[in-house]
Amino acid sequence: MKYILGVDGGGTKTEAIAYDLKGNIISKGVSKFGNLLVNNEKALENIREAIDNCTKELNIKECIHIYLGIAGVSAGDNKQKVMKYIIESFHCETTVVNDAELALSALLKGKDGFLTISGTGSICIGKYNNEKVRVGGWGHILGDEGSGYYIALEALKKIIFEKDMGYTKSNFTKMILDNLEVSDEFDIINFVYNSDKGKISAIVPVIVELSKNNDSTAIDILKQSGRELGIMTARAINRMKINETVNIGISGSILTNINLVKESFVNVLHKEVKDFRIYDECASPTIGAYYEVIKYINS
Template identity: 30%
Template sequence: MDYLYLAIDGGGTKTDAVLFNSTGTIISRTIGSGTNPNGMSFNEVTLHFKKLFANLLLNNSIKEIKGCFAGLSGSDHPKLIKKLADCLREACPLPIHHLIVGNDGMNALWSGTNGASGLVMIAGTGSIVYGIKHNGASFRIGGWGYLFGDEGSGYSIGREAIRHVLMTFDHREQTTSLTIALSNYFDVSVISDIVPIVYKCSKDIIAGLVPIISREAEQGDHLAKQILSDASKELIALLQSGLDRFETMPHVVLVGGIWKCRLIRETICTAVSVPLIFPSCPPVYGSIAKCVNEWEKKDEKLLFSLKRQLLKND
């Protein structure tokens, strides 16, 4: 019998959903608005899911969904997990027979391990380590947000660059090429004019400085090199704290935009003496892997077929 499954990866800025069947065909995929309840009401979360399902299920004569795994950010507490599950059931126009809601870190991990246990470090706008042991026990380290944590993250790197170029404006540090680079990025003629801009802009705008800092570091700017070196040390410490939780060496997965920075990536790979996995698939593949492992008896051929389609269309 041909069963239908729903895989969801939900974050603060976007939600990725894939509908597929048990014969190995991806029927549809939709990317919609974020669904993190920490940034909106549960009514808004439900509304975003409704819009997502309206596009995902368009022109499909589907009557029911056998199973759904939704890895959602902001689901770190049993009460939140229940509320998010209620949002999903209310929003979906079709009955979902089996629904599991978990942390979006699970998707990130499983996108590199095909659903197996291990450790993932997510380094994008923010940073966090999430682990699942062989016995199923899970833990998280970091991810406390830009005010109290997110060490080594894109926001942290961008903030440090801004802080240092403002110090050069005060003649407390030597001016480097970063001053001109940041002036161009924020479109200001005097570097001090970025202050009212950065206090109003979103975190991803500040994190967007990472490619610029990386470029200047590659071209020899000593300040850019130091900022990336300091971020690497923070990420190494974060990763090591996760590895210390395991009795035996786990699979280690690295996910997020920070790993596009060659200097950071090479520093981490040199410092950590374990094989590192950089997933080729987006995190929603981790949710697909969970569905297959949970309800299709870990069918490797099925999983391979779905992964190939996802890579082809991503």
């Protein structure tokens, strides 16, 4: 059976899904992070592991194309590294794009529009009349505003500020320190500098729970996250100078699952964009590989 292999590699996990030529899923495989900016060598191993897990019951010679959307490939020669590694490992026609491009193809099913992703990291990309635009996606040190990592760091900074000001330890601080299984604010230093992005972002559910209990600090952080994502998206759209309804896809657990973030995001768009339509269908980014390869085959 001929098939197309889509691979989505992010900051916490890598997913590989094989699709037949009608778009039906025939096999899946997962592994840990695929973002080369986290750890170059380990990310490549994780990408291969996801593909191996997906194809262990399939014949790799029947794969007509491996189409990968990998976080971090826009930096340096990372795209070439992934391409070389995959071709040498599987001897198959291969395309490597940023993970956001793959997700855009998946959510909008090949139509023109924009996609804002907020998971462990964040980015907005768009394509319109054969032109492409990208805003954000600068990584956790230079950017990733509005992401899970951003939310977690903002929360930890609030705790540090509280300590520096000599304030009584708030419930916000107590809840997060309990989650980290530490008792002292200075333990945050060790946690941050000895944890990867995924582990740091894992405190976001605590912040969401605090917001549901009307904790003002948690609410402010989540709302600011949404505003940052809205500003990022508006910048991308306005650079294209579009005068018609704009298709905007949203993806990633932060933007699609946290209502405060999404509401704040949409509020910014209402102020900055003339007319838009939100797409938030739940679909694996890997289906974008199917749409792109089939479009190429039929062109």
